[in-house]
Amino acid sequence: MEMPKSKYDQTKQNDTPRVAELTSVQDVISIVSIDDSGIFELPGKKFSKLYALSDINFAGVTDEEQKSIIINFSKVLKAIPCRFSYTVANEHVDERAFHEKVLYPLKGDKYDPLRKSYNKIIADKVSDAKQGLYQTIYLTLTIKAEDMQDAKSTFSSMESAIRSAFIGIGVNGIQGSVMRSVGINERMQLLFNLMHAGIDHHYQFDFERELKSRHDWLNIISPASICFENEGFTINGQIGRIYFVDEYPKSLESDIIAALTKMNCTSFVTVANELLDISGFKQEIARKYMAVGMKIENEKQRNRNNNDYLADASAKLLNEKDKLDAFSKKLDTDDDHYFNSTMLIYIQTKDEEELTQIEEKLMNAASLKSVKLKTCFGKQREALNSVLPLGIQEFKRVVNLSSSCLAMLMPFKTQELNDENGIYYGINQLSQNVIFADKKLLKNHNGLILGQSGSGKSVFSKSEIISTFVNYEGDQIIIIDPQSEYGSLAKEVDGTVISFDSTKEYYLNPMDVDFEGVDYGRLQEIVAEKADFILTLLSSCLRRDILPEEQGIIDKVIDKVYSENFAMRKRLNGIEDAKGEYEIPAYLRADTKGMLDTTSLSNEEQIKAYSPTLQDVYQGLKDYGNDLGLHLAAAMEIFVNGSLNLFNHRTNVDLHNRFIVFDLSGLKDNLRVTSMLIMMETVRSSIKANATKGRWTHLYIDEFHELLGVEQVANFVLKLWKEIRKMSGILNGITQNMSDLLNNENGGKLQAILSNTEYFALLSQSTLDKNKLMEFLPSISPAMFNFVDNADSGTGLLRMGAVTVPFDMKMSTESEIYRIVNTDGGGYGV
Structure with missing residues (x-):
C-alpha cells in the first residue's frame, strides 16, 4: 500500500502522461482537448492557458534600476495563485518565410534596384535567421477545474491582477511587460511549427475551419515521425535534446536565461514552478x-x-x-512565497554535427554562469511535454526557490522593434537583431532626429527617407531643405525641387485652393485658414500683432475673394447653386450666366489657373473703402507690385510629385520670413489635400532650429505639429542637437513639441546635450544614454513610442544606398 504523500511531496510528484506507452505519434503530446478560447485540457482535470509577454529593457538600464525590476518581478510571481511556467522561445523559423518577412518586397517598378540594394544591406546584417526576430516570452498558467467552463471562469478572474502586476514591473518611466492572451490558432500554430520542423509546409491552423471539416486536431499537430532515445530524440529527421539544471550557482545572476538562449537554433528555456x-x-x-x-x-x-x-x-x-x-x-x-522549480532547456538542430556545436556552446554558456546541465536521461518524451509551454510537468528536478530568488532567473532582456511592414533602422546593439519600425503605428507620428556634426545624422535621415519612399509607394514625401542637401536625392527618384530664387522662375501661389467636393460649409473653413495665413503674413511685414479691427477687415476681404472664386469655379464646371443648408449668399452670386463657358481643364489645372492670388487680396483691401483697408493694402504692396512679388504668380511647379524638395538655400534675407510662411502654407495645403484622398504625407524639416528661430514661422510649425496627425501626416524635425532648439528665442515651444512627439532618433550627442535630453526624456534609462554619449557615427538610440533600442545603422561603403545617401562626402560606413 502506497504511503500518503505530504503536501510538499505532492509538489515534487510528476504529472501522469496522457498515454503511458507510446504506440503512435499522436500519443506524444499530453493534451486531452482544446477550446476556441485557447485553453488546453490536460490529464487529471488540469487546464492551461498561454500568454505572450512583451520584453522590457532589462539589459540596458542601470544596476539600481535592474534591482528595482527584479523586486517588482518577484511581486509579480507572488501575485500568481496557481502553477505556472515561463518560457523564452527561439521558435522554429522557416528560412524562406523569414526572408519574405524581413526583406523589402519588390514592386516591379523602376525603384526595385533601390529595394534590392537595401535587401543586400539587411541580408548582410542578418547572418542567421534562426537567431533573429522570433524570440518570444511565454507565460503558462495551469489550474485545476471541474470542466472547461469552470476553467474559463477561473482564468478570467485571475488574469486582470496578473496583467496589472506585469505592467508594474517597469521603473522610472520604463514600460512594464504587456501580457497578451494567446488565442487557439496561434497556440496550435506554435505546436504545429515545432512538430513539423524539417518539413516544408505553408499550413495555417484555423480552429473554425478544422471544426467545420471535422478534422482531428491531434492528427494535425502530430509530427510525421518521432523516435525517442535515452539522451535525445529525432523528429522528422531533426535532432532534439532536452537538459535540466542539475546544480545552480551559490549566487544567482540575473542574466542566466539570457546566456542560455543565445543559441542559433530552435530552442526553449522553461522555468516551471509549483507554489508551495x-x-x-x-x-x-x-x-x-x-x-x-x-x-x-x-x-x-x-x-x-x-x-x-x-x-x-x-x-x-x-x-x-x-x-x-x-x-x-x-x-x-x-x-x-516559495516554489519547487525545475529549469529545462530544449535545443533542436538539423543534424548531429550541428547538435554537437550547439551543445558545446550551451555548456560553455552554462559553465560561465556556474550552472551544471544534465540531459533528461531516459525521460526525453516527458521532458518534451514539460519544456513546451503547455502547462505540463511530467519531468521534475526541483529546487526550492523563494520568489525573490526565482525573480533572479529573469526572462526579460531587451526590447525589440519588429513592426510588420516597417522600414529598416539597422540592428539592435543589445540583441544584434534587425530593427524594423513603422511610425504610422504610433499614437503620435511626429519625430525628431538629433545628432551633433559628424554623427551620421544626414545619412540616417536620407536613408529613412529613401526607405519610406520605396516601401510606401502611395505616400508623398516633402522636404524643407535650407542648405541644398537633398537635390541629388530628388534626382535619384525623379523628384521635384522647388527653389525660392527669383532667377529660376519657380512660382508658388500661396492662395491656391481645391474646391472639388467642397460645399459652402467647408468653404468657410478654407476662408478661415487663408485669413489666418494673411494675418500672419501682414504681421511679419508690420512687425506687430494685427489689431482686432484690422482682423475684421481681412476676414471680410478673404471671405469675399474666395466666395466669388468659389461661385465662379462652380459656373465653370456647370454646377448650379445648391439649395440647402450652405447656400451661397445672394450678394455673392455673380451674374455670370452666359458670360462663362464651362471649362475643359482638369481639377489640378483649374487650381493653378483660377485660384485667387495675392493681387486679389491686395485689390480687395484697397476697395474696402477706409483708411485701415488702405493701410493694410500698402503693407502688401511690396508682395504684389514691389521687389518681393515672387509669390504673386500662379503656381508653375508640380506639387503632386511623390517627392518634393523646397530648397531655401538661395533665399535673400528680405524674402526669408515671407518665403518660409508661404512655403509652410503650401505644405499644409498639400497635406490636407492628401488627407482627403487617404494619402499619407511625410514632412521632413532639416535644420529644424532655423524655422523655430522665426516667431511667425515657429507658431505655424507648432500648430502644424499638433494637427498633422489628424491629416495622416508625419512631421520630422532634423537638427544637430538640443542646444540648437533651446538657444533661440522660441526655445520655450520645445516642451509643446516634445509632448506631441513619440519618435526620437538620437545619434551622437555631446555631454551637455545628453544631459538636456535626459532631462526632457526621463522615461529613458540613464544607462541607455551611454549609447549616444559621443557615440560612433551611425549609431545611437531609437525611441518609438514606449520602446527604446540602441541602433547601429552602419552600412558598407560599397553599397548603392550608401552612394546615394552619402551625398555630402562624409557620413559613415564600414
Whole structure:
C-alpha cells in the first residue's frame, strides 16, 4: 500500500502522461482537448492557458534600476495563485518565410534596384535567421477545474491582477511587460511549427475551419515521425535534446536565461514552478531539522562509543542545523512565497554535427554562469511535454526557490522593434537583431532626429527617407531643405525641387485652393485658414500683432475673394447653386450666366489657373473703402507690385510629385520670413489635400532650429505639429542637437513639441546635450544614454513610442544606398 504523500511531496510528484506507452505519434503530446478560447485540457482535470509577454529593457538600464525590476518581478510571481511556467522561445523559423518577412518586397517598378540594394544591406546584417526576430516570452498558467467552463471562469478572474502586476514591473518611466492572451490558432500554430520542423509546409491552423471539416486536431499537430532515445530524440529527421539544471550557482545572476538562449537554433528555456503550501513547507523544514538533529546525536554517540567524550558532531552537520533553524525562523517572520522549480532547456538542430556545436556552446554558456546541465536521461518524451509551454510537468528536478530568488532567473532582456511592414533602422546593439519600425503605428507620428556634426545624422535621415519612399509607394514625401542637401536625392527618384530664387522662375501661389467636393460649409473653413495665413503674413511685414479691427477687415476681404472664386469655379464646371443648408449668399452670386463657358481643364489645372492670388487680396483691401483697408493694402504692396512679388504668380511647379524638395538655400534675407510662411502654407495645403484622398504625407524639416528661430514661422510649425496627425501626416524635425532648439528665442515651444512627439532618433550627442535630453526624456534609462554619449557615427538610440533600442545603422561603403545617401562626402560606413 502506497504511503500518503505530504503536501510538499505532492509538489515534487510528476504529472501522469496522457498515454503511458507510446504506440503512435499522436500519443506524444499530453493534451486531452482544446477550446476556441485557447485553453488546453490536460490529464487529471488540469487546464492551461498561454500568454505572450512583451520584453522590457532589462539589459540596458542601470544596476539600481535592474534591482528595482527584479523586486517588482518577484511581486509579480507572488501575485500568481496557481502553477505556472515561463518560457523564452527561439521558435522554429522557416528560412524562406523569414526572408519574405524581413526583406523589402519588390514592386516591379523602376525603384526595385533601390529595394534590392537595401535587401543586400539587411541580408548582410542578418547572418542567421534562426537567431533573429522570433524570440518570444511565454507565460503558462495551469489550474485545476471541474470542466472547461469552470476553467474559463477561473482564468478570467485571475488574469486582470496578473496583467496589472506585469505592467508594474517597469521603473522610472520604463514600460512594464504587456501580457497578451494567446488565442487557439496561434497556440496550435506554435505546436504545429515545432512538430513539423524539417518539413516544408505553408499550413495555417484555423480552429473554425478544422471544426467545420471535422478534422482531428491531434492528427494535425502530430509530427510525421518521432523516435525517442535515452539522451535525445529525432523528429522528422531533426535532432532534439532536452537538459535540466542539475546544480545552480551559490549566487544567482540575473542574466542566466539570457546566456542560455543565445543559441542559433530552435530552442526553449522553461522555468516551471509549483507554489508551495507554506504550512507543508514548514513541516518539511521541521522534518529535515529533526533528521539532521538525529544525525548529530548519532555522530555524538559514535564518538562516545570510541571513548571520545569531548568531541562534538562534524562542523558540516552543525552548520546545516544552524541554517535550517535560521530558515525556519525566517519562514515565521517573512511574507515570501516559495516554489519547487525545475529549469529545462530544449535545443533542436538539423543534424548531429550541428547538435554537437550547439551543445558545446550551451555548456560553455552554462559553465560561465556556474550552472551544471544534465540531459533528461531516459525521460526525453516527458521532458518534451514539460519544456513546451503547455502547462505540463511530467519531468521534475526541483529546487526550492523563494520568489525573490526565482525573480533572479529573469526572462526579460531587451526590447525589440519588429513592426510588420516597417522600414529598416539597422540592428539592435543589445540583441544584434534587425530593427524594423513603422511610425504610422504610433499614437503620435511626429519625430525628431538629433545628432551633433559628424554623427551620421544626414545619412540616417536620407536613408529613412529613401526607405519610406520605396516601401510606401502611395505616400508623398516633402522636404524643407535650407542648405541644398537633398537635390541629388530628388534626382535619384525623379523628384521635384522647388527653389525660392527669383532667377529660376519657380512660382508658388500661396492662395491656391481645391474646391472639388467642397460645399459652402467647408468653404468657410478654407476662408478661415487663408485669413489666418494673411494675418500672419501682414504681421511679419508690420512687425506687430494685427489689431482686432484690422482682423475684421481681412476676414471680410478673404471671405469675399474666395466666395466669388468659389461661385465662379462652380459656373465653370456647370454646377448650379445648391439649395440647402450652405447656400451661397445672394450678394455673392455673380451674374455670370452666359458670360462663362464651362471649362475643359482638369481639377489640378483649374487650381493653378483660377485660384485667387495675392493681387486679389491686395485689390480687395484697397476697395474696402477706409483708411485701415488702405493701410493694410500698402503693407502688401511690396508682395504684389514691389521687389518681393515672387509669390504673386500662379503656381508653375508640380506639387503632386511623390517627392518634393523646397530648397531655401538661395533665399535673400528680405524674402526669408515671407518665403518660409508661404512655403509652410503650401505644405499644409498639400497635406490636407492628401488627407482627403487617404494619402499619407511625410514632412521632413532639416535644420529644424532655423524655422523655430522665426516667431511667425515657429507658431505655424507648432500648430502644424499638433494637427498633422489628424491629416495622416508625419512631421520630422532634423537638427544637430538640443542646444540648437533651446538657444533661440522660441526655445520655450520645445516642451509643446516634445509632448506631441513619440519618435526620437538620437545619434551622437555631446555631454551637455545628453544631459538636456535626459532631462526632457526621463522615461529613458540613464544607462541607455551611454549609447549616444559621443557615440560612433551611425549609431545611437531609437525611441518609438514606449520602446527604446540602441541602433547601429552602419552600412558598407560599397553599397548603392550608401552612394546615394552619402551625398555630402562624409557620413559613415564600414
